[in-house]
Amino acid sequence: xxxxxxxxxxxxxxxxxxxxxxxxxxxxxxxxxxxxxxxxxxxxxxxxxxxxxxxxxxxxxxxxxxxxxxxxxxxxxxxxxxxxxxxxxxxxxxxxxxxxxxxxxxxxxxxxxxxxxxxxxxxxxxxxxxxxxxxxxxxxxxxxxxxxxxxxxxxxxxxxxxxxxxxxxxxxxxxxxxxxxxxxxxxxxxxxxxxxxxxxxxxxxxxxxxxxxxxxxxxxxxxxxxxxxxxxxxxxxxxxxxxxxxxxxxxxxxxxxxxxxxxxxxxxxxxxxxxxxxxxxxxxxxxxxxxxxxxxxxxxxxxxxxxxxxxxxxxxxxxxxxxxx
Amino acid sequence: xxxxxxxxxxxxxxxxxxxxxxxxxxxxxxxxxxxxxxxxxxxxxxxxxxxxxxxxxxxxxxxxxxxxxxxxxxxxxxxxxxxxxxxxxxxxxxxxxxxxxxxxxxxxxxxxxxxxxxxxxxxxxxxxxxxxxxxxxxxxxxxxxxxxxxxxxxxxxxxxxxxxxxxxxxxxxxxxxxxxxxxxxxxxxxxxxxxxxxxxxxxxxxxxxxxxxxxxxxxxxxxxxxxxxxxxxxxxxxxxxxxxxxxxxxxxxxxxxxxxxxxxxxxxxxxxxxxxxxxxxxxxxxxxxxxxxxxxxxxxxxxxxxxxxxxxxxxxxxxxxxxxxxxxxxxxxxxxxxxxxxxxxxxxxxxxxxxxxxxxxxxxxxxxxxxxxxxxxxxxxxxxxxxx
Numbered sequence: 001x002x003x004x005x006x007x008x009x010x011x012x013x014x015x016x017x018x019x020x021x022x023x024x025x026x027x028x029x030x031x032x033x034x035x036x037x038x039x040x041x042x043x044x045x046x047x048x049x050x051x052x053x054x055x056x057x058x059x060x061x062x063x064x065x066x067x068x069x070x071x072x073x074x075x076x077x078x079x080x081x082x083x084x085x086x087x088x089x090x091x092x093x094x095x096x097x098x099x100x101x102x103x104x105x106x107x108x109x110x111x112x113x114x115x116x117x118x119x120x121x122x123x124x125x126x127x128x129x130x131x132x133x134x135x136x137x138x139x140x141x142x143x144x145x146x147x148x149x150x151x152x153x154x155x156x157x158x159x160x161x162x163x164x165x166x167x168x169x170x171x172x173x174x175x176x177x178x179x180x181x182x183x184x185x186x187x188x189x190x191x192x193x194x195x196x197x198x199x200x201x202x203x204x205x206x207x208x209x210x211x212x213x214x215x216x217x218x219x220x221x222x223x224x225x226x227x228x229x230x231x232x233x234x235x236x237x238x239x240x241x242x243x244x245x246x247x248x249x250x251x252x253x254x255x256x257x258x259x260x261x262x263x264x265x266x267x268x269x270x271x272x273x274x275x276x277x278x279x280x281x282x283x284x285x286x287x288x289x290x291x292x293x294x295x296x297x298x299x300x301x302x303x304x305x306x307x308x309x310x311x312x313x314x315x316x317x318x319x320x321x322x323x324x325x
Numbered sequence: 326x327x328x329x330x331x332x333x334x335x336x337x338x339x340x341x342x343x344x345x346x347x348x349x350x351x352x353x354x355x356x357x358x359x360x361x362x363x364x365x366x367x368x369x370x371x372x373x374x375x376x377x378x379x380x381x382x383x384x385x386x387x388x389x390x391x392x393x394x395x396x397x398x399x400x401x402x403x404x405x406x407x408x409x410x411x412x413x414x415x416x417x418x419x420x421x422x423x424x425x426x427x428x429x430x431x432x433x434x435x436x437x438x439x440x441x442x443x444x445x446x447x448x449x450x451x452x453x454x455x456x457x458x459x460x461x462x463x464x465x466x467x468x469x470x471x472x473x474x475x476x477x478x479x480x481x482x483x484x485x486x487x488x489x490x491x492x493x494x495x496x497x498x499x500x501x502x503x504x505x506x507x508x509x510x511x512x513x514x515x516x517x518x519x520x521x522x523x524x525x526x527x528x529x530x531x532x533x534x535x536x537x538x539x540x541x542x543x544x545x546x547x548x549x550x551x552x553x554x555x556x557x558x559x560x561x562x563x564x565x566x567x568x569x570x571x572x573x574x575x576x577x578x579x580x581x582x583x584x585x586x587x588x589x590x591x592x593x594x595x596x597x598x599x600x601x602x603x604x605x606x607x608x609x610x611x612x613x614x615x616x617x618x619x620x621x622x623x624x625x626x627x628x629x630x631x632x633x634x635x636x637x638x639x640x641x642x643x644x645x646x647x648x649x650x651x652x653x654x655x656x657x658x659x660x661x662x663x664x665x666x667x668x669x670x671x672x673x674x675x676x677x678x679x680x681x682x683x684x685x686x687x688x689x690x691x692x693x694x695x696x697x698x699x700x701x702x703x704x705x706x707x708x709x710x711x712x713x
Contacts (some may be wrong), residue, residue: 023493051492057522062515065481066523069422069499072470073489089511095476103677105463105471106454112680142678147431166680195683196386242683 001186006179009152009185010040010117010213013159016080016189018048021076023113024163026053026104028063028080036053037082038119038178064090064116068097071111076163077083084120084172091137098168099143112166119160121213121263122295123176123309127302128175133212133295138170139241139273145169145194146240148212152183157192158238165194174213198243199251203233206257206322208315209248209274211237216260221315240270248274249281256287261310266294288325291318343552344436345564345596348571351624353572353632359612362575366633366639371695372413372433372570376405379429381652383601383659386445386459390605393675394664395445397459401426403568403600406626407532408628409433410573411500411593414581419597420486420499421469425460426532448666454673462677477503477510484520484590487527491588500525500577505594506537508551517558518523518678520590527590528580530553534599539612555592567595568661569628571633598624600609671697671707 004012018024026041026048031057035042045053056063060081067079081087087094094116102110122131137308138144145167155173162169200215201222208218215236222232233251237243252258258278260271275290293310301308348359351496355361364372371598377564383400390398393673401408402705404525408429412421421430428441440452444462447455453471455462465469470479507513520527521536531551535542561583566574572594580591598621602609609618634640671694675686694711700710 054523057515057518059515059518061511062481062519064511065478065515066485066488066519069485069487070489071485073420073486075489075492077485089687092475093478093481093674095477097473100473102680104453104457104461104473105465105677106452106456108452108463108465108471109675110680145679152508242679242685245685249398298612 001140001184003182004152004185005179006038006149006155006173006181007038007150009156010039010159010173011042011044012185013156013163014041014044014189015047015135017076017160017163018044018052020189023074024052024078025070026078026080027056028057029058029082030078031055031080034269036080038175040117040173041080041168051317053134060086060089061093064098065117067114068101068111069095071114071168072101072109075223076113076115078115078117078163081118083130084118084134085132087118087134093217094138094144095141099141101143110166111168111316114168115163115171116169116173119175119178120172121174122300122305125302125305128299131300133172133262135170135172135240136264136268136270139270142167144241146172147194147238148172148174149238150174150212150215150236151177151181152185154192154238158194160189161191164191169194172212176183176213176289191250192238194239195242195244197238197247198236199233199247200236201232201234203231203255205231205255206259206319207233207235207248207251207255207273208259208261208319209235209237210261211240213262214263214310216316217310217312218261218310221319224312224316225319230319232319233300243274245277249278252278253280253285258286258290259293259315259318259322260290261293261315263295263310265297266292269294288322291322293318339550341549341553342557343549343562343564345566346572346576347569348575349569349629350373351629351632351635353629353636361536362571362578364516364574369411369634370639372409373630373640375377375409375429375432376630377648378652379405379409380627381649382428382441382656385653387601387605389660395459396661397605398445399604401424401428402600403621403626404532404534404597405679406570406573406630407567407595407597408502409528410570411530411577413606414574414577415500416497418466418495418497419468419581420490420497422483422499422501423469423472424476424479424487424503424507425472425474426504428460428462428613430502431462431464431467431469434469436462436464436467436656439663441466442663446663446666447668448663449669450666454669454677476507477512480507480512480516481519482530483523483527484516484523487520487525487711488523491524491526496585498528498581500528502530502532504537505531505542505551505590506540508544508554509545517555517560517590517592521560523560524588525590526584526588528577528584529560529590529592530577530617531592531594532597533594534597536599536603536613538603538607542608550594552592552594560590560592562592562594564594564596565599568624568629570626570630597626616701667710670710670713
């Protein structure tokens, strides 16, 4: 066990996966010798050779198209999209190809070995094109799993599970946490199951739900209201698709209140899906309306980033609103 | 290293003048300098039977669509030699990523009349479980990747699949078919560039059939066709007469040898003409002349190959009539059987979204079944078999 940051945890997961399985291949823009612009694939090419760790031309639709083909041939293809903001040229390959590969062929073929890794989210002064959180676009397409880790331990375990999952997975890495989030991570090989949320802190008065970097924010807000005697149950969704309805609904049945917070824009964000499902399955347990504390419905701004972000004070206000409803 | 010049001198966009490879004249004789590829009589006749099968099958299925028996169809009339001639030059282990007009390739590989029919009728014996429109064939056993409608998406995929074949070291390659229209898609450029840079044993086979639905090739690209693009990507390239089965066969065989020996892609541009409609939803009389069609009809690839077989003494009219009659009968019988088969049970609406249905999907299925039980008449294909 050693203390490492989230980026090192990703690197450790990739190295672990490549050691354990010869069919694991990593590629993307600057992924090879340089080790990626964030250095997530550092030293992997030295360790595993240029056939298995390599640069691709600068073409996201090509990277994912290539990855689909490689995965269809039985490889564990790990494709990096340098920033989630640049995943959209590959949208057709992901939505029309990756997601439907197994279904449309009647299981004659599949790309279950595919994992798409991408740094995502804001908080780094990255403005429109280095800040977006596009998970909801992909959650809207059947056939894709979507995962977001909150810290180094989670990142390694969830990434290893994603690589080995028999379905294509989009693995979004909160880049604000790459170096900021540090924690104990085993050097051993371990997996954290997909599709299972985690109750990080039990509480009685209200459920706070988030994922990725937003977990820090809701944890901070929970500490603020704790001084006022409000007990928050803090839940990390971890897997956006397939999401753990049972854990969330059980938590809300216990606390009677729910706040969902995500950095992505409010409208049609994944919080809307959670809210709709929870009101359907726990209507009579609800003491107040489900609230969402999310990014505003504007392109991610630069000079107003601080105001745009759904920060702890906004979550704090929402908790008070819910409790005093 | 580039040569240095000191005046602004441009290379013309049509500086490349790529020749076209031909072996067989329309009358079935060889061009004087052409070399006849080695084909045994048995092999040559297998190719011909598949050419005839596809011609009969296409004709029958277009009619079936007109009669309302199937929803949709896409014939490959006039382009049979391109798909079947190239298929014949490959090994069974080679992977096929097709577009949607390569039923000839699939037939060559052994897809049965019954399998074609079951797919077109979306019944429970369709390997694709009845989920896609007619002609979206696929077969793992025959190394024929399931067709998807979006154009060009198979091109970078073929590069990736072939990269895997290279790592596996099994001396296989991947052939990727597409039309000259699809070559305008971003995925074409992405795929060719990646295959070249990453040294993938991929044969890119462009069927340049003159039209993307109604848009003629003259409104699709500038420069010397699709072949010139291959040169731009540093890919070994050839243009061939796509209606000349022997040229298609010889070029594809040489392309395969090169791709596998050098772990490198090859581009083949096969010049042909889509004699039929784009699909049963299309009517070519709105965008091209009868004269143009008639001109191309005289270049019929099946007839050209038949003339060659006849001159060799391997084929005659009696065999011809018998073969056509046999296929017509077989196709009709299989059609009658396929249209009587049931669709998949409703349970298959949620299988294969993931490897295992999620609890969420199981719940949606349960809700759907409850609903069908309430309104069985509205869902006659599945309501009688909900629990069996």
